[in-house]
Amino acid sequence: MSGELPGRRSGHPAVRLLAARSLRVHRKAWAAVFAAVAVTSALLGALALALGSVGLGHARVERYAAAPVVVAGDQEVRWTVEPWGSEPRTETAGLTERVRVPDEAVDVLRAVPGVREAVPDDTFVVREAAAPGADGTRAYPGRSWDAARLAPYRLTEGREPRQAGEAVVGAGLGAVGDTVAGREVVGVADGPAVLYVTAGEARRLAGHPGAVDAVGVLAEPGVPVDTLHARVRAALDEAGLKDTAAGQPLRALTGDGRGAAEHLGAPPARAELLQLLAAVAANVLLAAVLVLASLVAQALQQRAAERELLLSVGATPRQVRGAAGREVTRVAGAAALLGVLASGPVFLTLWSALRARTGVVPEGLELPTPPWLFAALPVVAALVVGITRFVVLFAARRPGRPGKGGARRVAGIVLLVLGAGSAGTATLQGGDAAAAAAGAATVTLVAGCALLGPWIAGAAMAVLDRPFRRFGGAPGRLTAAGAAAHSRRLGAALVPVVLVTAFALVQLSAGATMERAAAAQARAATTADLAFSGTTAERVRKLPGVVAATDVLRSSVVLARTEAGSPRLDRLPVLGVDADGLAGTLDPGVVAGDLSGLGRAGTVAVGADMAESLEAKPGSTVELRLGDGTKKRLRVVAVYERSLALGEFLLPKAELAPHMSDPYPARVLAADGHGGGPIVPEAVTPPGAELNSLVSGGIVAAIGGLTLLSVLSTLALIGAGRRGELELLRQVGASVGQLRRMLGLEAGFLTATGLLVGLVVGALPLTAFAWALTGGLPYLPPAQAVTIVGVVLVTVVAGVFLPVARKGFRR
Numbered sequence: 073m074s075g076e077l078p079g080r081r082s083g084h085p086a087v088r089l090l091a092a093r094s095l096r097v098h099r100k101a102w103a104a105v106f107a108a109v110a111v112t113s114a115l116l117g118a119l120a121l122a123l124g125s126v127g128l129g130h131a132r133v134e135r136y137a138a139a140p141v142v143v144a145g146d147q148e149v150r151w152t153v154e155p156w157g158s159e160p161r162t163e164t165a166g167l168t169e170r171v172r173v174p175d176e177a178v179d180v181l182r183a184v185p186g187v188r189e190a191v192p193d194d195t196f197v198v199r200e201a202a203a204p205g206a207d208g209t210r211a212y213p214g215r216s217w218d219a220a221r222l223a224p225y226r227l228t229e230g231r232e233p234r235q236a237g238e239a240v241v242g243a244g245l246g247a248v249g250d251t252v253a254g255r256e257v258v259g260v261a262d263g264p265a266v267l268y269v270t271a272g273e274a275r276r277l278a279g280h281p282g283a284v285d286a287v288g289v290l291a292e293p294g295v296p297v298d299t300l301h302a303r304v305r306a307a308l309d310e311a312g313l314k315d316t317a318a319g320q321p322l323r324a325l326t327g328d329g330r331g332a333a334e335h336l337g338a339p340p341a342r343a344e345l346l347q348l349l350a351a352v353a354a355n356v357l358l359a360a361v362l363v364l365a366s367l368v369a370q371a372l373q374q375r376a377a378e379r380e381l382l383l384s385v386g387a388t389p390r391q392v393r394g395a396a397g398r399e400v401t402r403v404a405g406a407a408a409l410l411g412v413l414a415s416g417p418v419f420l421t422l423w424s425a426l427r428a429r430t431g432v433v434p435e436g437l438e439l440p441t442p443p444w445l446f447a448a449l450p451v452v453a454a455l456v457v458g459i460t461r462f463v464v465l466f467a468a469r470r471p472g473r474p475g476k477g478g479a480r481r482v483a484g485i486v487l488l489v490l491g492a493g494s495a496g497t498a499t500l501q502g503g504d505a506a507a508a509a510a511g512a513a514t515v516t517l518v519a520g521c522a523l524l525g526p527w528i529a530g531a532a533m534a535v536l537d538r539p540f541r542r543f544g545g546a547p548g549r550l551t552a553a554g555a556a557a558h559s560r561r562l563g564a565a566l567v568p569v570v571l572v573t574a575f576a577l578v579q580l581s582a583g584a585t586m587e588r589a590a591a592a593q594a595r596a597a598t599t600a601d602l603a604f605s606g607t608t609a610e611r612v613r614k615l616p617g618v619v620a621a622t623d624v625l626r627s628s629v630v631l632a633r634t635e636a637g638s639p640r641l642d643r644l645p646v647l648g649v650d651a652d653g654l655a656g657t658l659d660p661g662v663v664a665g666d667l668s669g670l671g672r673a674g675t676v677a678v679g680a681d682m683a684e685s686l687e688a689k690p691g692s693t694v695e696l697r698l699g700d701g702t703k704k705r706l707r708v709v710a711v712y713e714r715s716l717a718l719g720e721f722l723l724p725k726a727e728l729a730p731h732m733s734d735p736y737p738a739r740v741l742a743a744d745g746h747g748g749g750p751i752v753p754e755a756v757t758p759p760g761a762e763l764n765s766l767v768s769g770g771i772v773a774a775i776g777g778l779t780l781l782s783v784l785s786t787l788a789l790i791g792a793g794r795r796g797e798l799e800l801l802r803q804v805g806a807s808v809g810q811l812r813r814m815l816g817l818e819a820g821f822l823t824a825t826g827l828l829v830g831l832v833v834g835a836l837p838l839t840a841f842a843w844a845l846t847g848g849l850p851y852l853p854p855a856q857a858v859t860i861v862g863v864v865l866v867t868v869v870a871g872v873f874l875p876v877a878r879k880g881f882r883r
Contacts, residue, residue, distance in 0.1 A: 690710060
């Protein structure tokens with residue numbers, strides 16, 4: 073073709089010329105894409121650094137710092153299943169109760185060549201004697217003074233303990249001559265605030281004869297760690313000490329791995345944090361794809377006439393797409409670079425805030441940030457640029473031939489159907505499965521709405537067309553006419569509003585719904601008149617007027633089961649109780665069986681949802697791994713309904729206590745027969761609940777911020793492209809007041825429609841989730857609902873009016 077632009081390939085100089093000139097002419101249009109890419113890069117860069125830091129995380133080594141090898145029980149339980157027709161799969165779950173080492177391991181280790189000393193270590197808690205419920209009850213961590221050399225901690229004053237009733241205290245606990253926890257202080261040591269006693273008293277206070285918590289191995293001078301480790305492992309295997317009494321393997325730990333024997337909660341918390349951050353990154357990535365696709369499509373759509381002109385003078389579709397791709401690459405490249413540069417400070421700020429939240433991240437969890445970790449940021453930048461370039465393939469496809477969008481409409485409808493089906497699936501499941509199905513439904517429905525944005529906008533305006541034309545006067549007629557002519561433009565503006573509404577609704581309401589239901593069940597289940605801490609039911613029963621009392625022990629169990637043929641391990645909170653003390657103190661809401669059966673060993677009561685999932689009923693058995701990994705087959709004696717407040721399993725205290733690191737009651741509930749007054753009910757807290765809450769807030773903040781920026785950017789892009797339209801309306805007689813009212817009606821339409829569609833998109837999976845887990849409807853605190861509506865309204869109004877405020881209203 074004689075009139076064709078030179079070069080048919082997208083890399084030709086003609087394409088580069090088109091891209092460069094278009095980029096200069098349309099700088100304002102690309103500013104919205106630049107901002108979205110920069111924010112996306114900053115968020116994903118910060119998340120990449122966080123994932124890297126957690127991936128390198130480990131439990132801190134403190135009291136075993138001088139022991140090159142530490143022998144301890146494996147604090148992870150493993151379960152392997154071979155699904156039909158595939159390779160075996162193994163799942164792991166962390167144990168938060170101590171897996172102890174057989175006593176005979178100490179003698180075996182002392183005989184290993186190169187071992188200077190094998191020091192048994194037991195940790196326990198020493199409590200001040202106090203009246204039941206009295207304020208000021210104190211608990212001190214305790215160890216034997218012999219184990220202090222594993223750090224080593226040294227005396228700074230006084231001498232070591234030589235007999236029962238004497239103690240060395242860590243810094244800050246007291247001075248020589250003081251009395252602490254009924255013991256005379258004979259020495260003060262450096263290191264943490266710990267009460268050190270003689271080895272014999274430590275064994276008695278630990279309360280588990282025949283086993284120790286861990287064994288620290290000190291090497292003779294010149295023996296390499298690797299050599300010592302190999303000898304220790306071989307000696308244990310030869311002695312037949314491969315497993316603990318709980319059935320868990322014995323581990324010989326070195327390096328950073330020694331910290332797992334000190335801080336039991338750190339490895340499980342690290343695994344949970346890694347999963348949560350990965351989920352956040354996936355959600356941000358999904359939101360970024362939707363946001364960038366909408367913005368790029370709108371930026372290119374406004375230049376449809378220009379692209380038609382280029383095609384008419386000889387440019388090929390490939391050249392036009394290539395020019396658009398080059399534009400996007402230049403814009404996205406600069407924005408991604410700026411974003412990843414900002415991600416470093418963002419990450420450090422968020423990490424400091426996370427560490428400052430006491431109790432969210434276990435104290436012993438080290439989260440290193442080596443300088444080389446920041447090398448991941450260029451990869452993040454390249455990923456974001458690649459995503460942006462990828463969406464151009466769809467936004468700029470078939471230039472000059474817009475078509476009728478049949479494939480897009482079909483795809484959108486299919487996604488809506490799949491999303492509704494996934495929400496329906498959630499109602500038939502429970503626990504994590506219901507949450508996963510509801511989350512998948514939200515994602516699918518939002519994606520479907522993104523594809524159907526123009527048709528949703530058109531349908532909404534069809535409903536409002538008559539009211540706008542009849543009651544809105546000239547501004548209403550202008551609004552209706554503009555909406556009918558530019559439904560694609562309105563659809564692009566609706567997508568981010570729906571996105572921010574749906575995600576905020578789901579994230580905030582899911583947690584609030586569970587907390588509200590758990591609190592209601594806790595109020596109904598707690599029938600006690602009195603509650604005590606720092607004491608035992610045995611002591612409380614001696615108080616005048618007390619007619620019943622039960623200890624409440626808190627621990628966890630691991631449940632192994634298959635899901636769709638794949639192995640699954642769930643770590644669940646459980647309570648240990650006294651069966652004869654439940655009357656008048658705790659009412660789980662029994663629907664089958666009798667709780668009096670918990671007075672016998674080897675029994676368990678099961679929550680109704682869990683019982684249905686396991687097909688368990690009174691008389692059947694369930695297999696659980698207790699907190700230290702001990703496998704138990706327990707007979708079901710009752711099924712109860714208030715499992716959100718009490719956990720999925722209730723065990724006899726005597727069954728649970730021997731498998732706990734510290735079997736002291738978390739609480740004692742008592743009845744005095746006179747209605748002593750309301751007490752504060754407590755619901756069980758699932759593992760990582762506080763961390764989940766914090767991360768949910770982070771998801772809302774990250775995705776909310778990104779999508780609100782998208783709302784502003786999209787509306788600013790639309791506003792910049794319609795200045796000529798507004799000026800034309802002014803020239804044909806429309807007043808400034810009429811134009812303002814027209815824009816106000818558009819802002820109201822976008823806000824109302826976006827909130828309504830977002831509400832439907834979020835409410836469908838939320839209702840399924842709430843019904844499956846609580847048997848009721850979802851709940852969102854009014855203050856949070858008002859905040860969502862207010863933020864969306866302010867953002868939409870600003871996005872509609874600000875881009876045309878100076879030029880669109882010139883008199």
